[in-house]
Amino acid sequence: MNTPMISVVMPVYNGEKYLNEAIDSILHQTYTDFEFIILNDGSTDRTEEIILSYDDPRIVYVKNEENLQIVKTLNKGIALAKGKYIARMDADDISLPERFKKQVEFMEENPDIDVCGTWVKTIGYNVEQWQYPVGHEQIKSYLLFDSALAHPSVIFRSTVFEHINYEEAYNKAEDYALWVELSKEHTLHNLPLYLLQYRLHPGQTESTRQFEVANMVRKKMLNNLNCSLKTDQIKSFTNIVLGKAVEIDKMDDVFTVILEANNRTIFIDDKTLKIIIEEKFWHNLLINVKCNAKVFYKNGSILKKYSMRKYFKSFFKCIIGYKNDK
Template identity: 45%
Template structure:
């Protein structure tokens, strides 16, 4: 068995059949689909039991135990060399598993890979696209600010996931915490293909638990900053997140007035200096990453004269080139 797919199910009758069918119809066929019913009270179980494909393995929790414990139970049940995540309301593109497994087979030093995704609504109408950075060096830096992976696009080496598991202390941002933990000791990547149709609707965890999720994300960010010997004040944490809050969300872009450029400049310089001491991140990549976000913030605020003024910026050709490429990516992402 090469691949195990974990699909938790909780009252997912509306979209479940499409999700399961998208796995059955994969061009890559050496897989098992582990479906765990976490106390559904709708027709989800009847839908699951209507399938006769022997590659489907069905389990039912005696009571609702929540997503994290259900995922960890699924990890223990997996027999494959690789583990893929799949939600019960999304649709995997036909070549998803073949492309992702080929990447990990050809890049043994990588622990996991995600992909880009097309966003769909309740009626399967495409409403947008999610593009993420692809290279390990930028993903490592991105994790210092926010999660650069779409959870249900992840395919990971089984031995890596079985050495880690999801942490119940980080409910609503358990994926972000896990990817940070794994990326601290392994290479990670995103594949620049749209391998999932990601359903965005009013029942998404990111919608229903946004306030709690933000609190947990703050804990993770502070933990990652501590890895480079930084402990941000409340104001510095706000500054740290502001460029992502201005530009990062595909669904509710925030354009709040911002005028703390000098303080943001100083904070970014702190990050660069701290990293210079520990050498955790590639310095050229870090400066380019921060500068590209600074530029986007200035543009969003129509403060064009500040674009070239931060003290942390560099006009060395490699950094200029990297920054320009990141800006092209961010423009495409928008």
Template identity: 40%
Template sequence: MQNRPVPVVSVVMPVYNAEKFLREAIDSILAQTFSDFEFIIINDGSTDGTKEIILSYDDPRIVYLENEQNYGICVTLNRGLDEARGKYIARMDSDDISMPERFAKQVEYMDSHSEIGVLGTDIEVFGEGITNYIFTQSYETNMCSAGLLFNPSFAHPTVFLRTETIRNNNLRYKDEFRGLEDLKLWWDCAKVAKLANLPIVLLRYRKHLAQETKNVNPRKIQQSNNFRAERFESFGFILNDKEKEVLNNYSYGNYSLFSTPELHTFMDVLTRIIHNKQYPIITSKKALKVVGSKAIAYTIIQSDKLKANKIAHLNKAFIRGLIPFVWYMKYLFHFAK
């Protein structure tokens, strides 16, 4: 491998018992119109026909690695980060399909925007038994970072990482955050670099029952709760138990638990976030206000306990400085329907 020319892109794809969809994923990478890449495929102790499928390909860009046993996603991804030699690291999952122009468009953008450390794209969601739909992301860099308060802001397998950003700041996938390893990495990246998404579908994201993201358990829930508190507390204040409960209810979509006191607690937390003088991530007050205002508006819409006085609640949030005027007018028009 050391005698191979250094590529522009290093594709990192962890694989575990992925024989059902693996060929489609590999073929979509090998069919990229931008061809200057190495394709690092790491077999994480598969027991099905995964290895045979990978080794059936005769393409010099494929770098096959094999873990001695099943170490899990974080250890495997970090091995990929360590092996990568390219200027950029492209993530890929073994059940998804990259569009042919994906690498060309992401390389072009990253080359033209040296401040961007992480770049994702929109996705088309598909799978057996579902109707295909387009999932769009936030595109503007401050909005991507601000959005990390509540969600990952990226579809993980679409991401391009700037290798220099990863190596210079010793950024890693952290096994103690398994199940949230991507969100944790984006949060750490947002402290040292800007983030962005391209407003174009460059990956088809497959939904199926075997996905890791569907395996929710008490450990993952507790990790999620702890990391959510960590993100908010990094703005310089400690959340009390009621505030943590309200934030968790919002994040899990438990809108039926929101009445006026819970909404006001939510507003209290967002007020402290927005009016904080120093931010732990690279973002802006405006972006944080937009993200917060969307959360408030969506909660009012979804909670039956708040709908009767939804405009009064909206007005209170606006008066408190939580909603930009333009967005206030948009929400007001929507609520008045």
């Protein structure tokens, strides 16, 4: 085939259960100028049989004789890609029919954007709508706390991978680490459109290894701001990320250090970062209303500097919550 506009890279390991749905969702895209690189990463189930049952010239089948795992397999697929754009896909998800059309149109109209994800709707054991931050500065701000793009929804300019790859050191959070690295010199964006169905599996939770690696990535992001947190501040920051109640003065201390560091480096737009931090501040404040009702009396000066409007709104929420929690 001629050089395609898109190279779709989809690793699969023992994915027989949902593989047909994933493949069909790509082959039935309204935008058809793509090659579909399917990498069978040493599967021992019917994965190969299912892939070989398709007779479509756009499919490029690659078989790993042994299980290389996700990072090596992704890098292998990207190295084989010929397209102007590289699109990610997972073997248990579903791309909606106009996903590629919408993403290619957007990328062609916005040559300054290097990576474009989308919003997603979950399928499987739970149905939810996940709305990711849209603009580049919003995405960078959220990257301080967690991944801010849905990996299987993303399309890249292939030039992104001329000097960057997925890193094995961040296996289990390789996508999060990639966004943080790319945020230094590339522009990231999310389309506010639901173009992917992301499958949730029963009992699917973040493993200890995933959390440890994600913390490594958060540290990497803080380094981008040239921000160094002390041991007690790291503990508070981790609890903020986990959504645990943190004493208000400790939370304010962490956010003050981050804002001051960013003020020196200007890595993230200051106004945008303040908005995101304010959201995190009030969200965590209201997690434990019984405890924090007392905080409004003792630490009002700290609270007011974040938002007078939210100060009074949250004060009454805490009072009501405190009464109901007795």
